Amino acid sequence: MNPPAAAPDFLIAAGWEGAEIRPLAGDASFRRYFRVVHHDRSAILMDAPPPYEDPRPFISIARWLGERGFAAPRILSENLEQGLILLEDFGDARLRETVDAAPESELRLYEEAVDLLIRLGQHEAADIRPYDLAEYQREVALLPEWYTPAVGLEVDMQGYVDAWDQVLVPLLTGHTPVTVLRDYHAENIMLIEGSESLGLLDFQDALAGHPAYDLVSLLQDARRDVAPELETAMLDRYQRITGAGDAFEIAYNVLGAQRNAKIVGIFTRLWKRDGKQRYPGLCPRVWGYLERDLKHPALKPVSDWFDANVPTEMRGDPLAIVGE
Numbered sequence: 001m002n003p004p005a006a007a008p009d010f011l012i013a014a015g016w017e018g019a020e021i022r023p024l025a026g027d028a029s030f031r032r033y034f035r036v037v038h039h040d041r042s043a044i045l046m047d048a049p050p051p052y053e054d055p056r057p058f059i060s061i062a063r064w065l066g067e068r069g070f071a072a073p074r075i076l077s078e079n080l081e082q083g084l085i086l087l088e089d090f091g092d093a094r095l096r097e098t099v100d101a102a103p104e105s106e107l108r109l110y111e112e113a114v115d116l117l118i119r120l121g122q123h124e125a126a127d128i129r130p131y132d133l134a135e136y137q138r139e140v141a142l143l144p145e146w147y148t149p150a151v152g153l154e155v156d157m158q159g160y161v162d163a164w165d166q167v168l169v170p171l172l173t174g175h176t177p178v179t180v181l182r183d184y185h186a187e188n189i190m191l192i193e194g195s196e197s198l199g200l201l202d203f204q205d206a207l208a209g210h211p212a213y214d215l216v217s218l219l220q221d222a223r224r225d226v227a228p229e230l231e232t233a234m235l236d237r238y239q240r241i242t243g244a245g246d247a248f249e250i251a252y253n254v255l256g257a258q259r260n261a262k263i264v265g266i267f268t269r270l271w272k273r274d275g276k277q278r279y280p281g282l283c284p285r286v287w288g289y290l291e292r293d294l295k296h297p298a299l300k301p302v303s304d305w306f307d308a309n310v311p312t313e314m315r316g317d318p319l320a321i322v323g324e
Contacts, residue, residue: 001023001032001034003021003034003045003047004047004049004082004084006079006082006084007021007034007045007047007084008021010077010079010082010084010086011036011045011086013077013079014076014077014086015077016036016038016043016086018038019036019037019038020036020037020038021034021035021036021045022034022035022036022037024044030048030049030052030053031046031047031048031053032046032047033045033046033047034047035089036086042089043076043086043087043088043089044073044086044087044088044089044090045084045085045086045087046058046084046085046086046087047083047084048083048084048085049083050080050081050082050083053083055078055080055083055085055204056080057128057204057205057206058085058203058204059075059078059085060126061126061128061179061181061203061204061206062074062075062087062203063075064126064179065200065203068123070116070119070120070197070200071090071190071192071195071197071198071199071200072199072200072203073087073088073089073090073199073201074087074088075087076088090190090192090199090201091190091191091192091193093190093191093192093193094186094187094188094189094190094191095109095113095186095187095189095190095191095198096186096187096223096224098191099186100224106230107230107233109191110218110219110230110234111234111237112198113184113189113198113218114215114218114234114237114238115241116198117184117211117214117215117218117238118238118241118242120178120179120181120214121178121211121242123178123179125177125178125179125208126179126206126208128179128206128207128208129207129208130177130207130208130209131177131180131207131208131209131210131213132172133165133168133169133172135207136164136168136258137161137164137165137168139258139259139261139262139265140160140164140258140261140262140265141160141161141265142261142262142264142265142266142269143261143262143264143265144157144160144265145265145269146265146266146268146269146272146273147264147265147268147283147318148309148310150268150271150272150318150322151314151318151321151322152322153309153310153314155309155310156305156308156309159305159308159309160305160309162301163301163302163304163305164258164301164302166301166302167254167257167298167299167301167302168254168258170250171210171251171254171255174247175210175211175247175251177208177209177210178208178209178210178211179206179208180206180207180208180209180210180211180213180214181200181202181203181206181214181217182203182205182206182207182213182214182217183202183203183205183217184200184203184214184217184218185217185218185221185222185223185224186218186221186223186224187223187224188200188201188202189201210251210255211244211248212248212251212252212255213255213259215234215235215238215252216252216255216256216259217259218234219231219234219235220256220259220260220289220293222260222263222267222282222285222286222289223282225285228292235249235252250296250298253293253296253298253299254293254296254298254299256289256290256292256293257290257293257294257296257299257302260286260287260289260290260293261290263286264283264286264287264290267279267280267282267283267286268280268283268318271318271319277319280317280318280319280320281317281319283316283317283318284316284317287315287316290315291315294306
C-alpha cells in the first residue's frame with residue numbers, strides 16, 4: 001500500500017502540497033485508496049491504475065448522483081491519464097461497523113437505506129448501459145466457470161444457460177429501468193458526520209436495470225449476515241411505500257439467485273486466480289441466500305439444474321471442500 005509515484009505531484013497540482021498520505025484500503029479490484037491529510041482537512045485519494053481501471057464511470061455516476069441530491073463523494077481533482085482521483089472524505093463510519101457495534105440501530109439504518117433506494121427509483125436512469133440478458137448470463141456463468149471446476153464438478157453448461165433464460169427473460173420488461181448501483185451493501189454505505197444523508201461508494205459499475213437488484217444487494221449481503229426477519233421487513237417496507245406487487249417480489253428472488261450465483265463465482269475467482277484467501281470463507285453465507293432464493297416457484301428451472309448438477313454437500317467454502 002505504498003502511494004503511487006505520481007501522487008505527490010498530483011496533490012501539489014490539486015492544492016494539497018505537503019499533505020500526508022496514509023494507506024486506507026484496497027478492494028477486490030485493482031483500485032486502492034489512501035487518506036490525504038493536510039492540517040485540518042482530509043480527502044480520499046483513489047488510485048485506479050490504467051489500463052486495469054477506468055475511473056471515468058465512477059466520476060460520471062458520482063456527479064449524476066450529486067446533481068440529484070444523493071451523497072456521493074465530490075470530485076476534488078482528477079488526472080485520468082494517471083488514474084488518480086481526489087475525493088471528498090466521508091470519514092470512517094460505515095453502516096456495517098455502526099450496526100455491529102450498536103445493534104439497536106440496525107432497523108433504523110436499514111430503513112434509511114431502503115428509503116434511499118426508493119428515492120433513487122424515482123429518477124430516470126442515468127445514461128448508462130442496460131442490465132440486459134447478456135449481462136445477466138455473463139455474470140451467472142462465473143459460477144460454472146470458477147466454482148464448479150474448483151470443487152471438481154463437471155456440469156451441464158447448456159442446461160444452465162437455458163434454465164437462467166427461462167427465469168430472467170420475464171424480468172427484462174414490465175418495469176421502468178433505474179440506476180442500479182450494483183454493490184449497494186453495508187460496507188459501501190457511509191454515515192456522514194453532521195449529515196442526514198447516507199454516503200454512497202463503489203458505484204462505478206452502475207447499469208440501468210431492475211429496481212429490485214440493489215435491494216437484494218442490501219438485504220442479501222455477501223459480507224454480513226442479514227436476518228431473514230429483517231430482510232422480510234425491509235422488502236415489505238419497499239413494496240408498501242412504492243406499491244410494488246407480486247411481480248416485484250418474484251424479481252427480487254430471481255435477481256437474488258442471479259446475484260448470489262455470480263458472487264459465488266467471483267469469490268472463487270478471487271481465490272483461484274488472484275490468491276485472495278479470505279473469499280472462499282464468505283461463500284457459505286452466499287450459498288445460504290442462494291438456496292433460499294431457489295425455493296421460490298419462479299426459480300424452479302434453475303433450482304432443478306442445481307439439484308441435478310451441484311450436490312448439497314458441494315455447496316459451501318470451496319477451499320474447505322477440496323481440503324487445501
